[in-house]
Amino acid sequence: MSSTDTTADLGRETVSANDPTDQITDVLALPELLRDALWKVESAGLKEIDSPGGMVFAGMGATATAGLLARAALADHASLPILPARAYGLPVWTTPQTTVLCASYSGDTEETLACYEAAGALGAPRVVVTTGGQLAAQARADGVPVIPVAGGLAAPNAVAYMLVAALEVAAQCGAGPRMTSEIDVAAEHLEDLVVAWGPDSPEDSAAKSLARALHGSVPVISGAGLTVPLAVRFKQQLNHIAQTPAFAAELPDADHAELAGWAGADTLGRFSAVFLDDCDTHPRAQARLALSKELIAPHVVGTHLVATRGQTAVERVLSLVLFGDLVAHYWAVLSGVDPGAETPVEMLKADLIS
Numbered sequence: 001m002s003s004t005d006t007t008a009d010l011g012r013e014t015v016s017a018n019d020p021t022d023q024i025t026d027v028l029a030l031p032e033l034l035r036d037a038l039w040k041v042e043s044a045g046l047k048e049i050d051s052p053g054g055m056v057f058a059g060m061g062a063t064a065t066a067g068l069l070a071r072a073a074l075a076d077h078a079s080l081p082i083l084p085a086r087a088y089g090l091p092v093w094t095t096p097q098t099t100v101l102c103a104s105y106s107g108d109t110e111e112t113l114a115c116y117e118a119a120g121a122l123g124a125p126r127v128v129v130t131t132g133g134q135l136a137a138q139a140r141a142d143g144v145p146v147i148p149v150a151g152g153l154a155a156p157n158a159v160a161y162m163l164v165a166a167l168e169v170a171a172q173c174g175a176g177p178r179m180t181s182e183i184d185v186a187a188e189h190l191e192d193l194v195v196a197w198g199p200d201s202p203e204d205s206a207a208k209s210l211a212r213a214l215h216g217s218v219p220v221i222s223g224a225g226l227t228v229p230l231a232v233r234f235k236q237q238l239n240h241i242a243q244t245p246a247f248a249a250e251l252p253d254a255d256h257a258e259l260a261g262w263a264g265a266d267t268l269g270r271f272s273a274v275f276l277d278d279c280d281t282h283p284r285a286q287a288r289l290a291l292s293k294e295l296i297a298p299h300v301v302g303t304h305l306v307a308t309r310g311q312t313a314v315e316r317v318l319s320l321v322l323f324g325d326l327v328a329h330y331w332a333v334l335s336g337v338d339p340g341a342e343t344p345v346e347m348l349k350a351d352l353i354s
């Protein structure tokens, strides 16, 4: 298939033929994975944690982004700070009264293992969410609760498990209310969106159309408020699944510097700008989004506005997780790229060990 064949059919047969590791099946299974995640979290039998210092979500890459998505899904229901740790240590303000949730699909990501150790040294309450690896082994040896995750997925496709675990631990440590029924309702809502945007949807469905429009350009995905981590997720999935450069930006701050930079975009190459909107975005940020899109338009091959779908914040967050994942898979088909191919980070990890 030609790398610019944007007319290629994006139906189930073509998508599956391009996806020997069958990753699209796990993307489309998001509703079921959410329900399974609720069940698995329940089975962990977590106890309440006294945690006036809030919660740190320690993890990397797509797993870290799931923590940010959980924070966005809590919206203004969050009552304590929930902040990420995405490096070899915890934020300096972490105290023994801060719950540290260490999240790693593989259980072997060295930065997350370092955070687990740092939290132990500090005497902070720890919870682990993982399929196994060193993290599970350590946690079991230390008597730290482990939230199980289904095996056999690519780490980014475990977003349901990581997000549900983050929401549940947040509830247990008093950082937010329990979101079980919102998650259940969101899973139902997603079933409709799978039909509307999945491979069996018409060739001009929103996700297929956006994939075709973006393909062959460098997309910059901008979010504001609730959609900031969605922009990050979307760009990471384009990197990971479609194996293409993509970047994320955060409004309103991006207007203060990046907007000026866009003026030089057309002299450098083919860029596209995607803006992720949400009904709860601050009205001034929403106005900026529309104006930024207009100002950028002359310098890029296309500008696009995509809005979240659904009632609750949980539904809306998950709607664009599904949407971005599908666009990335469709892009992979248009490029003839295997979404499950080994990525350079695996080689980098091997080099770090040797």
Ligand SMILES: O=P(O)(O)OC[C@H]1O[C@](O)(CO)[C@@H](O)[C@@H]1O
Pocket (backbone or CB within 6 Å): 059, 060, 061, 062, 063, 103, 104, 105, 106, 107, 108, 109, 112, 154, 155, 156, 345, 346
């Ligand atoms: O959840 P894990 O296994 O710690 O992985 C974290 C990140 O690292 C990767 O495995 C890549 O190194 C990603 O797939 C994932 O986003």
